[in-house]
Amino acid sequence: xxxxxxxxxxxxxxxxxxxxxxxxxxxxxxxxxxxxxxxxxxxxxxxxxxxxxxxxxxxxxxxxxxxxxxxxxxxxxxxxxxxxxxxxxxxxxxxxxxxxxxxxxxxxxxxxxxxxxxxxxxxxxxxxxxxxxxxxxxxxxxxxxxxxxxxxxxxxxxxxxxxxxxxxxxxxxxxxxxxxxxxxxxxxxxxxxxxxxxxxxxxxxxxxxxxxxxxxxxxxxxxxxxxxxxxxxxxxxxxxxxxxxxxxxxxxxxxxxxxxxxxxxxxxxxxxxxxxxxxxxxxxxxxxxxxxxxxxxxxxxxxxxxxxxxxxxxxxxxxxxx
Amino acid sequence: xxxxxxxxxxxxxxxxxxxxxxxxxxxxxxxxxxxxxxxxxxxxxxxxxxxxxxxxxxxxxxxxxxxxxxxxxxxxxxxxxxxxxxxxxxxxxxxxxxxxxxxxxxxxxxxxxxxxxxxxxxxxxxxxxxxxxxxxxxxxxxxxxxxxxxxxxxxxxxxxxxxxxxxxxxxxxxxxxxxxxxxxxxxxxxxxxxx
Numbered sequence: 081x082x083x084x085x086x087x088x089x090x091x092x093x094x095x096x097x098x099x100x101x102x103x104x105x106x107x108x109x110x111x112x113x114x115x116x117x118x119x120x121x122x123x124x125x126x127x128x129x130x131x132x133x134x135x136x137x138x139x140x141x142x143x144x145x146x147x148x149x150x151x152x153x154x155x156x157x158x159x160x161x162x163x164x165x166x167x168x169x170x171x172x173x174x175x176x177x178x179x180x181x182x183x184x185x186x187x188x189x190x191x192x193x194x195x196x197x198x199x200x201x202x203x204x205x206x207x208x209x210x211x212x213x214x215x216x217x218x219x220x221x222x223x224x225x226x227x228x229x230x231x232x233x234x235x236x237x238x239x240x241x242x243x244x245x246x247x248x249x250x251x252x253x254x255x256x257x258x259x260x261x262x263x264x265x266x267x268x269x270x271x272x273x274x275x276x277x278x279x280x281x282x283x284x285x286x287x288x289x290x291x292x293x294x295x296x297x298x299x300x301x302x303x304x305x306x307x308x309x310x311x312x313x314x315x316x317x318x319x320x321x322x323x324x325x326x327x328x329x330x331x332x333x334x335x336x337x338x339x340x341x342x343x344x345x346x347x348x349x350x351x352x353x354x355x356x357x358x359x360x361x362x363x364x365x366x367x368x369x370x371x372x373x374x375x376x377x378x379x380x381x382x383x384x385x386x387x388x389x390x391x392x393x394x395x396x397x398x399x400x401x402x
Numbered sequence: 403x404x405x406x407x408x409x410x411x412x413x414x415x416x417x418x419x420x421x422x423x424x425x426x427x428x429x430x431x432x433x434x435x436x437x438x439x440x441x442x443x444x445x446x447x448x449x450x451x452x453x454x455x456x457x458x459x460x461x462x463x464x465x466x467x468x469x470x471x472x473x474x475x476x477x478x479x480x481x482x483x484x485x486x487x488x489x490x491x492x493x494x495x496x497x498x499x500x501x502x503x504x505x506x507x508x509x510x511x512x513x514x515x516x517x518x519x520x521x522x523x524x525x526x527x528x529x530x531x532x533x534x535x536x537x538x539x540x541x542x543x544x545x546x547x548x549x550x551x552x553x554x555x556x557x558x559x560x561x562x563x564x565x566x567x568x569x570x571x572x573x574x575x576x577x578x579x580x581x582x583x584x585x586x587x588x589x590x591x592x593x594x595x596x597x
Binding site: 372374376377380382384385386389390393394396397398399400 | 446458
C-alpha cells in the first residue's frame with residue numbers, strides 16, 4: 081500500500097447507499113455481493129478526485145457510457161444516481177494511509193451536464209490526481225478501443241512500455257516488443273513481437289483471454305501509483321486460465337503500485353484469486369481483501385471485509401463469499 | 403419451535419452438524435429438509451475457526467438472526483469457555499454457545515454420543531478389546547474410532563460405501579438413546595432458544 085491508496089471509504093446518499101462504510105481496504109480488493117447490491121456503485125464512487133474538473137470529466141464519461149448502454153434519454157442523471165429529486169447531493173469520504181479527504185457534491189442537471197457545488201477538504205493528504213478514466217465498466221468490456229488506449233496511455237512513454245512488457249512477460253515469457261501498426265485497414269492494430277520470431281503477430285490472434293488481460297495490463301501500467309476499478313473482472317476469462325490471470329494481474333498491480341478494485345459474481349474467480357495469492361506469498365496476502373456487500377432484511381447494505389486469512393478459511397469451510 | 407431460518411449455527415466439523423440435525427429432528431419432531439441450505443450453519447474446522455467467522459456472525463445478527471456456537475471442551479472446559487467469552491467481547495459479536503459434551507465437563511461430542519449408544523453388548527466388546535490390546539499395541543483406539551466402529555457394525559455391508567461420510571451417518575433411536583439424561587444439557591439449551 082502506498083500513500084495514494086484508499087484505506088477506507090464512507091458514502092452518504094451516494095446512489096443506492098444511504099450510508100456505507102467500507103473499512104480495512106487493501107491494495108487488492110475483490111468486491112462480491114448480490115445483483116443490484118451496490119458493487120458497481122462502490123467502483124464509481126472511487127472515481128472521486130480532489131479537483132472538480134477532473135472528477136466532473138470522469139463522471140461525464142461514465143454518464144455518457146450509462147446513457148449509451150441503457151438508452152435512457154430523459155433525466156438520465158437522476159436515474160444514474162438513483163434519485164428522483166430535482167437536486168441531489170452526496171458525500172464521499174475517503175481515508176488514505178496518511179490523511180483523509182471528504183468530497184461533497186450537490187448536483188443539478190442542466191440539460192444533461194452536471195452543475196456543481198463541490199467542496200473538498202483534506203487533512204495532510206498527498207494526492208496524485210489521475211485525469212484518465214481509471215474504470216472499466218462491465219457493459220463496455222475489455223476489448224473496447226484497445227489500440228487507442230495503448231496509443232494514448234503507453235506508446236509515447238519508454239518507461240511505461242518497459243513496464244508493460246515486463247507485466248505481459250508473466251503470461252508470454254518470450255515477448256520482445258509491442259508495436260502499433262497505423263496502416264492496417266481504417267483502424268490501427270497492435271502487433272506483438274516474440275523472441276526468435278521474425279514476424280510480429282497481431283494481438284487479435286492471441287485469443288480473448290490474452291487480449292482481455294493485455295487490456296487490463298495497459299490500464300495497470302498507466303495508472304501506476306493510483307487505483308483502477310474493474311467491473312466483472314473475470315468476464316471472458318476461461319476458468320482454467322483464471323489462476324494465471326490472477327497471477328499476472330496481481331504481479332502487475334504490485335509492480336506498478338496500483339490499487340485494484342474489482343467485482344465478481346463467480347465462485348471460481350474467488351477461488352483462483354485465493355490460490356494465486358497463496359502462491360504469491362505473504363507480501364501479497366497481507367494486502368488482499370474480499371469485500372462482500374450484503375443487503376440486510378431492512379434493505380440496508382453493509383460492507384464486510386475479509387482478510388486473506390478470513391477468506392481462505394471461508395473457502396476451506398465452504399462458506400459463501402459471493 | 404421457531405423456524406430454523408431464525409438461527410445461524412456454527413459447528414467445529416460436519417460430524418457435529420449431522421448429529422445435531424438428527425438430534426433436532428428427534429427433539430422437535432420436525433423435518434429439517436432445508437438444513438445446510440442458505441448457510442443455516444457454518445463449519446469452523448476446530449474451535450479456533452470461529453474467530454474467522456466474524457463477518458458471518460455480524461451478518462447474521464444484522465439480518466435479525468440468532469447465532470448459536472457449538473464447540474468441544476476437549477481437555478479444559480474453563481479454558482474453552484474463557485476463549486469464547488474473550489472472543490465475543492473483543493470481536494463485539496453476538497452469540498450464545500454450548501460446549502460439548504454437557505456444558506460443564508471436559509471431553510467432546512463423541513463422548514456423549516458414545517455414552518448414549520444403547521447396544522451395550524457391543525460396547526462391552528470394545529472394552530474387552532481395549533483391555534486385550536493394552537500390551538500388544540502402543541496406542542488405544544480413540545473415541546471417534548470406537549464410535550465409527552459401533553455405527554458401522556449396524557450398517558448392512560450392502561449399504562456400506564468404502565468409507566461412510568459424516569453426512570451419511572444416521573443417528574437413529576435403534577442405536578442411540580437420544581432421550582437420555584446425558585443429552586439433557588443440550589436439550590435444555592436448544593429448548594431455551596428454539597422452543
